[in-house]
Amino acid sequence: MNCIFCKIIAGEIPANLLVDNNDLVAFPDLNPQAPTHILIVPKRHVENAAELAEVQPSALAELFKAAKKLSVDLNLPGYRTVFNTGEAAGQSVFNAHLHLLGGRAFGWPPG
Numbered sequence: 001m002n003c004i005f006c007k008i009i010a011g012e013i014p015a016n017l018l019v020d021n022n023d024l025v026a027f028p029d030l031n032p033q034a035p036t037h038i039l040i041v042p043k044r045h046v047e048n049a050a051e052l053a054e055v056q057p058s059a060l061a062e063l064f065k066a067a068k069k070l071s072v073d074l075n076l077p078g079y080r081t082v083f084n085t086g087e088a089a090g091q092s093v094f095n096a097h098l099h100l101l102g103g104r105a106f107g108w109p110p111g
Ligand SMILES: [Zn+2]
Pocket: 003, 004, 005, 006, 007, 045, 046, 094, 095
């Protein structure tokens, strides 16, 4: 399978893993959009968040629990979590991943 996130999870591509547990890994986004921009990736390969909700809803919850823990560890007063689903919404890696962004003010609506 030619999935960059699965290769990171398998250790075939090096990454700075901030979290590595049974359900997920987390590592900094290589193209950060905020001072803190972390990708939280389920170890089970699914295309997007909705598919993860279908096949392993507990793993979806674990992504948000990891986001909260990281925000506490990094002293973020607030944070934004984003799932992009589909190319039209900006998804570029088709392995579900939750973006955790923090460290700056965020506008609404998001761009
Ligand atoms: Zn994958």
